[in-house]
Amino acid sequence: MSLLELLGQGFVQHALIAAVLISIAAGIVGALVVVNRLVFMTGGIAHTAYGGVGTAIYLGLPVLPVTGVFTAGAALLLGALTRRKRERTDTLIGVIWAAGMALGLILVELTPGYQAGLMTYLFGSILTVATVDLWLMAGIDAVIVSLALYYYRDLLSFSFDPVYARTRGIPVTGLYFMLLLLVAETVVMMIQVVGLLLVIALLTLPPYLAQRYTRTLGGMMLLSGAFSLLFCLAGLYASYWFDIGSGPAIIATACAIYLVVVGGERLIGIARR
Amino acid sequence: MSTPETDQPAIVLDGVSFGFDREPILERIDLVIPRGAFAVIVGPNGGGKTTLLHLILGLYRPDAGTVRVFGDKPGRHPERIGYVPQHGNLAPGFPATVEQVVLMGLPHGRRHGPGFHADERARAQLALERTGIPELAQRPFGALSGGQRQRVLIARALITEPELLLLDEPFSNIDPYGRACIHETLDGLGGTLTRVMVSHDLGITRQAVSQVLAVNRWLVSGDGPAITEEMLGLMYGQHGADCPMGHSALNAHLAPSASSSHPGGEAR
Numbered sequence: 001m002s003l004l005e006l007l008g009q010g011f012v013q014h015a016l017i018a019a020v021l022i023s024i025a026a027g028i029v030g031a032l033v034v035v036n037r038l039v040f041m042t043g044g045i046a047h048t049a050y051g052g053v054g055t056a057i058y059l060g061l062p063v064l065p066v067t068g069v070f071t072a073g074a075a076l077l078l079g080a081l082t083r084r085k086r087e088r089t090d091t092l093i094g095v096i097w098a099a100g101m102a103l104g105l106i107l108v109e110l111t112p113g114y115q116a117g118l119m120t121y122l123f124g125s126i127l128t129v130a131t132v133d134l135w136l137m138a139g140i141d142a143v144i145v146s147l148a149l150y151y152y153r154d155l156l157s158f159s160f161d162p163v164y165a166r167t168r169g170i171p172v173t174g175l176y177f178m179l180l181l182l183v184a185e186t187v188v189m190m191i192q193v194v195g196l197l198l199v200i201a202l203l204t205l206p207p208y209l210a211q212r213y214t215r216t217l218g219g220m221m222l223l224s225g226a227f228s229l230l231f232c233l234a235g236l237y238a239s240y241w242f243d244i245g246s247g248p249a250i251i252a253t254a255c256a257i258y259l260v261v262v263g264g265e266r267l268i269g270i271a272r273r
Numbered sequence: 274m275s276t277p278e279t280d281q282p283a284i285v286l287d288g289v290s291f292g293f294d295r296e297p298i299l300e301r302i303d304l305v306i307p308r309g310a311f312a313v314i315v316g317p318n319g320g321g322k323t324t325l326l327h328l329i330l331g332l333y334r335p336d337a338g339t340v341r342v343f344g345d346k347p348g349r350h351p352e353r354i355g356y357v358p359q360h361g362n363l364a365p366g367f368p369a370t371v372e373q374v375v376l377m378g379l380p381h382g383r384r385h386g387p388g389f390h391a392d393e394r395a396r397a398q399l400a401l402e403r404t405g406i407p408e409l410a411q412r413p414f415g416a417l418s419g420g421q422r423q424r425v426l427i428a429r430a431l432i433t434e435p436e437l438l439l440l441d442e443p444f445s446n447i448d449p450y451g452r453a454c455i456h457e458t459l460d461g462l463g464g465t466l467t468r469v470m471v472s473h474d475l476g477i478t479r480q481a482v483s484q485v486l487a488v489n490r491w492l493v494s495g496d497g498p499a500i501t502e503e504m505l506g507l508m509y510g511q512h513g514a515d516c517p518m519g520h521s522a523l524n525a526h527l528a529p530s531a532s533s534s535h536p537g538g539e540a541r
Binding site: 035149150151152153154156157159160161163164165166167168169170171211214215216217218219220 | 330331332348351354356358366367368369370373374376377378379380381384385386387389411413
């Protein structure tokens with residue numbers, strides 16, 4: 001099949017729209033996660049989301065909305081537990097991480113006759129995104145973009161130095177909870193595409209790369225969104241070319257590009273010496 | 274209150290005690306810093322100097338007693354207070370220009386949205402000129418030297434043209450040249466600005482200093498720029514038996530004057 005014929009397929013078009021939509025969220029939220037050093041926290045929220053998936057499957061309810069509510073609750077709980085001592089909280093995050101994951105696995109196992117689809121939420125399948133999910137993702141994007149634009153100045157100050165931001169009257173606690181909720185909803189919308197096991201890679205690799213080439217937080221958000229889209233598109237093509245799953249293909253492509261860029265910079269640095 | 278606002282001292286602490294998880298950090302602190310003063314807070318690490326600043330900033334609420342800044346509760350007037358936090362725990366690769374860092378000194382207000390306004394940027398430029406580094410405005414903050422960063426953080430504190438400047442260890446991790454520059458910057462501010470500077474370096478006392486406060490759970494305050502024996506006793510006196518200084522002549526000399534002023538004043 002030629003590339004043009006491929007692009008004519010409905011499911012491919014859906015996949016491309018989904019890639020754009022998750023890249024918008026991944027760029028903004030990923031940049032905030034990286035500069036606030038919340039990568040482990042994001043891992044915790046992502047794995048806890050599995051508890052939401054299990055709950056939805058067990059109760060026979062639609063997965064994305066139930067997981068959205070469940071994960072938001074988990075994010076608020078983690079926020080309340082870690083609000084005071086942000087640095088000494090990895091144990092708590094680890095416990096909730098494991099508990100959410102275990103709950104999901106148990107509930108899925110208890111669901112009679114449920115076999116298929118489990119892997120969908122672990123590794124994602126961007127090629128089966130339904131139209132209704134695209135609308136849901138667009139809605140989450142709209143919320144994320146509006147909040148990030150409106151609170152940009154506060155988020156900048158909060159991310160740079162939260163203690164100082166408090167002395168300026170900035171509502172730091174509110175921003176922290178807002179950020180965790182944005183992480184939760186980003187995780188939920190990305191579950192479908194890359195799967196929750198691989199969410200962290202798409203929320204961290206693009207910002208890590210973007211941080212090397214920008215002087216501002218806004219620039220970092222835009223550039224990591226662009227990197228995320230590049231990874232998704234290149235990954236999708238790799239998935240088609242090598243006939244492998246789309247989720248792992250996207251992440252493998254992202255890691256490969258990251259290594260090439262970072263390794264290339266090192267080599268140039270050595271050569272210049 | 275019937276007293277006119279302008280007659281209020283800059284800072285008043287009345288019987289303030291504060292601790293974390295039943296561990297007392299500060300006990301029964303009484304303190305008055307008049308307007309225009311240059312007060313230096315000295316004391317050992319862990320003695321409560323930074324905690325005292327945080328109480329004045331309203332970041333902590335006292336367990337007992339009251340804190341008043343310009344006669345009002347702390348935290349009410351961010352634009353009147355400039356704060357230079359202890360330097361060091363800032364993310365090294367943070368994506369922000371010097372100008373943006375200075376703009377973070379503006380109080381939280383009605384202005385939202387992704388950009389900064391021309392009048393705000395002009396104020397940032399003015400603050401950078403006051404600290405002598407206007408040419409660095411568009412440089413990435415992470416690419417600066419320690420001394421340059423510290424001057425950016427002082428500019429951030431000055432952007433609102435505050436009446437009170439709180440500095441927490443502005444000379445830590447800074448090379449001698451950088452120290453000289455910062456001293457020059459601070460001495461040049463003068464005027465009606467009230468300055469409160471935390472330092473664990475006793476050599477910091479300078480001519481411009483009007484008041485020295487020694488803090489080590491309790492507080493001893495002096496009237497002039499000198500550190501008194503009583504302060505030294507509070508800070509370093511009465512060491513435990515495991516400390517070699519506990520048997521030194523200095524300690525034996527200072528202990529009697531120190532023990533009279535602060536009940537149970539063992540060093541922490």
